[in-house]
Amino acid sequence: MNKLVETILDHRSIRSFEDKLLSKEQIETMVLCAQAASTSSYIQAYTIIGVTDPEKKAALAEIAGPQTYVEKNGHLFIFCADLQRLQRAAEMENADVTEALESTEKFLVASIDAALAAQNAAIAAESMGLGICYIGGLRNNLPEVSKLLGIPKRVIPLFGLVAGYPTNPSAKKPRLPLENIYHENEYQSDPEVFNEQLEQFNRTIRSYYLKRSNGLRKDNWTCQMTAMLGKKSRLYMKDYVESQGLNKR
Amino acid sequence: MNKLVETILDHRSIRSFEDKLLSKEQIETMVLCAQAASTSSYIQAYTIIGVTDPEKKAALAEIAGPQTYVEKNGHLFIFCADLQRLQRAAEMENADVTEALESTEKFLVASIDAALAAQNAAIAAESMGLGICYIGGLRNNLPEVSKLLGIPKRVIPLFGLVAGYPTNPSAKKPRLPLENIYHENEYQSDPEVFNEQLEQFNRTIRSYYLKRSNGLRKDNWTCQMTAMLGKKSRLYMKDYVESQGLNKR
Numbered sequence: 001m002n003k004l005v006e007t008i009l010d011h012r013s014i015r016s017f018e019d020k021l022l023s024k025e026q027i028e029t030m031v032l033c034a035q036a037a038s039t040s041s042y043i044q045a046y047t048i049i050g051v052t053d054p055e056k057k058a059a060l061a062e063i064a065g066p067q068t069y070v071e072k073n074g075h076l077f078i079f080c081a082d083l084q085r086l087q088r089a090a091e092m093e094n095a096d097v098t099e100a101l102e103s104t105e106k107f108l109v110a111s112i113d114a115a116l117a118a119q120n121a122a123i124a125a126e127s128m129g130l131g132i133c134y135i136g137g138l139r140n141n142l143p144e145v146s147k148l149l150g151i152p153k154r155v156i157p158l159f160g161l162v163a164g165y166p167t168n169p170s171a172k173k174p175r176l177p178l179e180n181i182y183h184e185n186e187y188q189s190d191p192e193v194f195n196e197q198l199e200q201f202n203r204t205i206r207s208y209y210l211k212r213s214n215g216l217r218k219d220n221w222t223c224q225m226t227a228m229l230g231k232k233s234r235l236y237m238k239d240y241v242e243s244q245g246l247n248k249r
Numbered sequence: 250m251n252k253l254v255e256t257i258l259d260h261r262s263i264r265s266f267e268d269k270l271l272s273k274e275q276i277e278t279m280v281l282c283a284q285a286a287s288t289s290s291y292i293q294a295y296t297i298i299g300v301t302d303p304e305k306k307a308a309l310a311e312i313a314g315p316q317t318y319v320e321k322n323g324h325l326f327i328f329c330a331d332l333q334r335l336q337r338a339a340e341m342e343n344a345d346v347t348e349a350l351e352s353t354e355k356f357l358v359a360s361i362d363a364a365l366a367a368q369n370a371a372i373a374a375e376s377m378g379l380g381i382c383y384i385g386g387l388r389n390n391l392p393e394v395s396k397l398l399g400i401p402k403r404v405i406p407l408f409g410l411v412a413g414y415p416t417n418p419s420a421k422k423p424r425l426p427l428e429n430i431y432h433e434n435e436y437q438s439d440p441e442v443f444n445e446q447l448e449q450f451n452r453t454i455r456s457y458y459l460k461r462s463n464g465l466r467k468d469n470w471t472c473q474m475t476a477m478l479g480k481k482s483r484l485y486m487k488d489y490v491e492s493q494g495l496n497k498r
Contacts, residue, residue, distance in 0.1 A: 001278070002376050002377065003252065003253065003376075004252065004253045004256060004372065004373065004376035005278055005282060005373050005376060005377070007253060008282045008285050008286075008369050008372065008373055009281060009282060009285050010285075011285045011286070011287070013287060028427065029250070029254055031427055031430065031431045032258060032427065033254060033257045033258060034430075035424040035425070035427070035430055036257050036258050036259075036260045036424070037257075037260065037368060038260070038262060038371070038381075038382075038383045040383070040385045040408075041385070041477050042422070042470070042473065042474075043474065043477070044424065044425050044430070046430070047430060047431075047432060047436065048430060048431045048432070049431075049432045049433070049434070049435070049436060050431060050432070050433050050434070051433075051434055052433065052434060053434045056434060080436075085425075085429070085443075085447075086474055086478060088440075088443060088444065088447065089447060089470065089471040089474045089475060090471075090474065090475045090478060092444065092447065092471045093471055093472050093475040095475045095478075095479060097475065097478035097479060099481070099484070100478040100479070100480075100482065101478070103482075103483070103484055103486060103487065104486040104487035104490055104496065105388065105482065105483040105484070105486040106478075108360060108388075108407070108486065109385070111357060111360050111361060111364070112360060112361075112363075112364045112407060112408065114361075115360070115361045115364030115365050115368070116364050116365075116367070116368045116371075116383075118365070119286060119364070119365045119368035119369060119372075120257050120368060120372070122287070122365075123253065123257065123368075123369070123372055124253065124254050124257055127251050127252075127253035127254055128251065128254070132287075133287075134287045134289070134365075136289045136290070136358070139354065139357075148435075149434075149435050149436055150435035150436045150438065151436050152436060152438055155436065158357070158361060159361065173291070175284040175285070175293065176284070176293050176334075178277065178280055178281065178284070180334070181280065181283075181284055181293070181295070181296060181297055182280045182296075182297045182298075182299060183296060183297070183298045183299070184298070184299050184300075184301065185298070185299070185300055185301060185302045185305060185398075186298070186397075186398050186399040187296065187298060187329075187398055187399045187400050187401060187404065189399065189401055191337075194334075194337060195337065195341065198334075198337065198338060198341065221291070221338065222338040222339075222341045222342055223342050224291065225291075225292065225335055225338045225339065226338060226339045226342040226344045226346065228290050228292075229335060229339060229344075229346035229349040229350070229355075230339075230344060230346055230349070231349075232348070233349065233352075233354065234352070234354040235348070235352055235354070235498070237352060237353040237354040237357065238352065238353035238496070238497075238498055241353055247353065247487070247496070248487075249484070249487055
């Protein structure tokens with residue numbers, strides 16, 4: 001197993017950082033790595049906003065939870081799906097490409113482009129000995145995030161990524177059984193096999209939580225997921241994304 | 250600059266492979282690396298289908314272009330956004346979570362989860378000396394892809410990823426200027442600065458194409474993007490995704 005694979009497999013989300021900022025060089029390396037990712041048809045449909053302003057960081061931390069590590073970290077990146085750049089490109093060529101920009105296809109392309117880029121940045125950070133955590137909590141209130149960051153139409157802040165020097169390295173969290181994630185030649189949908197795999201994972205995660213909590217935490221994956229999905233969470237998203245001029249047709 | 254960062258920065262898409270299959274171990278390493286990526290609220294909302302059946306590969310290659318490298322490669326992975334697993338998890342807990350599963354928020358979460366996982370697999374492959382290429386062309390006809398792979402409701406095949414031993418290593422493609430992608434504290438929307446950055450990139454990419462084509466290819470990024478966005482491409486996506494029970498509300 002090579003070093004890079006080891007780094008990838010050793011990932012854990014870090015939620016507590018030293019009071020030490022990343023250097024300009026570290027930030028640039030992360031962004032250049034993000035940009036080196038594959039991009040659909042060369043579209044490069046994302047923008048990354050680095051947030052250093054303490055008031056903005058505090059406000060974003062509040063929106064995201066509150067989560068202190070959104071405020072206290074080495075650097076905070078916000079990854080946005082961005083089709084506004086493409087609109088400008090088309091305007092430079094005197095063309096109207098509204099239909100494409102507003103399509104679900106291009107919304108998907110931009111979101112995937114942004115995520116591929118982000119994961120490169122994350123891995124690069126980890127290779128430099130930094131810890132990272134994705135911040136999906138920003139989606140609690142994207143209109144407010146957009147106001148804070150001056151986000152224009154055709155742009156959606158998808159998630160944050162914090163990086164920094166870890167203080168309390170957390171434990172590596174188990175993943176679903178490989179056979180449940182990876183199927184061959186067709187989607188494996190035998191309900192008995194599938195449910196047994198989830199039960200197996202429930203046993204794994206149950207003992208993981210029991211051990212980490214000294215016997216206090218007793219839930220498992222399926223009940224954790226069910227509780228999470230049962231919350232009426234971010235149901236404004238469809239309207240918001242459409243109001244930004246994306247995912248409309 | 251460490252070795253992992255070098256690997257990431259050295260990325261180029263590979264579209265021509267030796268006639269040599271990946272080993273079971275290589276495939277497993279890629280999948281385990283995919284699984285090690287961050288996942289929103291532990292949701293792990295993706296499934297990867299490895300396609301080895303020659304007839305299926307040929308059919309998928311046809312849909313994607315045709316693109317011969319979808320058929321001829323070391324291995325073909327199909328990354329799917331998957332909320333079906335979550336539906337099963339909720340059923341095991343006797344809960345109905347339809348509202349969450351059908352939300353744009355969870356469609357976004359699943360797509361991002363799948364992309365983060367895929368990029369880990371891609372980087373892992375490159376670290377093992379393999380080349381990779383993403384296959385967005387599968388989205389030309391997702392109903393047909395779904396039929397070939399037995400994709401159930403609440404699952405969307407997002408893209409393919411081929412990996413293998415490169416024969417004709419291609420050139421590294423330039424990226425947008427860092428300042429155009431990376432903004433500080435707020436979205437940089439001064440039109441003059443922005444347009445000048447795109448003009449600068451147009452000059453870069455124009456000389457890149459001229460050089461690679463011995464003076465024959467004369468387009469630039471903005472005109473390439475405008476042509477691509479001008480095509481009525483994959484406008485069925487919104488209806489298809491909704492018919493799969495996602496992105497509905």
